[in-house]
Amino acid sequence: MQIYPFRALRYNTAVVDLEDVVTQPYDKISPAMQDAYYARSPFNLIRVILGKREPDTADDNVYTRAAAYLADWRQKNVLEEDNAPALFGYAQRYTVPGTTEVRERRGLICLGHLYDYAEKVVYRHEQTLSKPKSDRLSLFKATRTYCEQIYMLYADPAFTVEQLIFGNNTGEPATPPDQTVTDEYGVVHMLWHVTDPRTINLIVTALQDKKLIIADGHHRYETSTAYARERATELGLPDSTTHTATRTEQVYGADDGAPSEYADEHGQTTLPAPPFPEAAMMMTLVNMDAPGITILPAHRVVFGLPAGAVPNFLERAGDYFDVTRVDATHTAQDADAAKAQDAEQIEDASALLAPLNQTESVAFLAATRDGNYLLTAKPAAIEAALQTFTPRQRALDVVQLHGLVLEQLLGLSAESIRNQQNLRYLRSAPEAIAQVARGEADIAFLVKPVTLEQLQTVSLSGEVMPQKSTDFYPKLLSGLAFYALD
Incomplete structure (x- = not known):
């Protein structure tokens, strides 16, 4: 799997309180939750990912309004772009529903290359529906921004990424998080900002041979992959979903395919980037071998x-x-x-x-x-x-x-x-x-509940389960980072 760092858009916490603007994923938001998010802040992400449908026209609808909100928030510095490409360590501390057991799930927020399923790099585990695909594609084309991550699983018993980001795979992280926010379910979300180029490239290399299973986000992944193919055709480029050439490789050569060795003509460390912006989407990668994963029925x-x-x-x-x-x-x-x-x-x-x-x-x-x-x-x-x-x-x-x-x-x-x-x-x-x-x-x-072993066995065999077979808990919080294509 080819991953990339990115210059994220993020909420400016000097202007807004993070707890007032982040949300649960769009498909987990009830009408009552939508109303509550609207009331919480005029900059709450709900206005973008699940805006209220008013009497709409071709020029003024839920999608055009979402794009207008994002543009306005960027102009007002409510959203600011990071100065340098980064990856993000992401941990969620939560109580398993119906118990008193506290767990911590750790992951990595990054850009992930979009592959056709036939490439056998990314695997699905359940069937999808056409209506959510159409809705998410319309929103994405209007905003050209990923405001939510999809949840991906991979296997690494060596815990390489966890060691590089958190200093360990269990226990307290070696360094405190850069941001912390608690959601309405009492889940504590913690974010670490990773900007060191060498660390980033070590993480990129560690994940290069991994296969991913979609845990949450099948509709969004399939929508984005289809759009990547469409944009490649429009740009006169090869279909990026069938290969993984990065922008760095195109300019400097692959250097034996080891991203940790990328350097420019002056010997300076460089970072891999998608061959064009639509060739990747924002993901959170979680190691199936690490503790902390909960699947509910x-x-x-x-x-x-x-x-x-x-x-x-x-x-x-x-x-x-x-x-x-x-x-x-x-x-x-x-x-x-x-x-x-x-x-x-x-x-x-x-x-x-x-x-x-x-x-x-x-x-x-x-x-x-x-x-x-x-x-x-x-x-x-x-x-x-x-x-x-x-x-x-x-x-x-x-x-x-x-x-x-x-x-x-x-x-x-x-x-x-x-x-x-x-x-x-x-x-x-x-x-x-x-x-x-x-x-x-x-x-x-x-x-x-479906077990992690069942999910892995079925998915990697190229088979699928019925829709809504799994309910991963907790959900990834929306609004912690944005990938803006423009």
């Missing part, structure tokens, strides 16, 4: 089913799963009680999740208004029913849930699932149960 809530669909599903499910009734502290039929008492919802969820999490084989929990059921897979029956999937995919809980339960037993089409016509994804098990209890949904499927 993404529960499925199904609604809008015809009358009799749930009893019929439970009857048919017995052909493929061992179906066991699981009682919570009070039944999901008591909608008023479930709606009024959050504590009871949480107690119900804990009672239902306990037997699910204790099951070593593939299993999930179906919560209905008439009862709750643990479904444990019958391997032979599952294999026969999912012949269109590879053995690696068939072994995944989410594939069995989507390919067999949602499509075959409940009769939802693959298209309706992709478009979420009858389906919602929720991190909160209590809320998923409560929606069924309130009559807002017909059935909630509580699932176990």
